[in-house]
Amino acid sequence: MVVCHRNAVTMNRSTPGKPRQASRPGGRGRESLAARRERAGRICARLSASFPAAACSLDFASPFQLLIATILSAQCTDRRVNMVTGPLFRRWPTADRLAAAPPRELEETIRSTGFFRAKAKSILGCCRGLTEEHGGEVPRSLEALVKLPGVGRKTANVVMGSAFGEATGVVVDTHVGRIARRLGLTRHGDAVRAERDLVACLPRDQWIAFSHRLIELGRTICTARKPHCAACPLEPLCPRKGVAAAKASR
Ligand code: SF4
DSSP, rough: OOOOTTEEEOOSSSSSTTTEEOOOOSSSOOOOOHHHHHHHHHHHHHHHHHHOOOOOOOSSSSSHHHHHHHHHTSSHHHHHHHHHHHHHHHSOOOOHHHTTSHHHHHHHHHHHGSSHHHHHHHHHHHHHHHHHHTTTOOSSSSSHHSTTTOHHHHHHHIIIIIIIIISSSSOOOOOHHHHHHHTTOOOOOOHHHHHHHHHHOOGGGGHHHHHHHHHHHHHHHSSSSOOOOOGGGGGGOOOOHHHHHHHOOO
């Protein structure tokens, strides 16, 4: 596939001598699945070269700790979650101990992560489920994880990928969803639909690393408000869908 930069100018064959703007990859017409897979493979290669060590930035020492930390990370930075989980796990180190925590005390401990009442309810329900259904252990199964109270597909994929090393799907958080849309790998704002598009075009052995690397890109270069496309390793492969419109609306 020919790769074209946004400002590249080619000669128009129908009117010799007249320059025209070249199209960006995935930016005009409907890209076939085969073409999208090929482009996605090259995106993975560039992400690997730029962010070789990208990994989960939540602190955890066990699948249980990662599960609880991921529930806490909704609408909150991983840095803030890491400040809370140390004291949390020192006080309630296991699922059965945490399941028995007084709700008000748990709420106070996690208050700074935001939405603390809903999160406390999710954590207590999740820990009761772990204790009653799984002997206090985190199940190594996406299907079993999503049946736990307060655990959605994203949280389950985080645990399966980063705690167990199993690629059951692609974690679609706010960074991954936004950048995947800009890259033209999905057009869906809904995380489940976006994940379906991503697993269809990404090699399975890239599912876990892709999310970690895109999150790193989203924190540093392809930020929500102002993507720094000139500094982006994916620039030659990106149609920047929605980027111009976002700038115009500011
Ligand atoms: S920074 Fe620009 S070129 Fe890079 S992924 Fe985001 S929108 Fe595409």
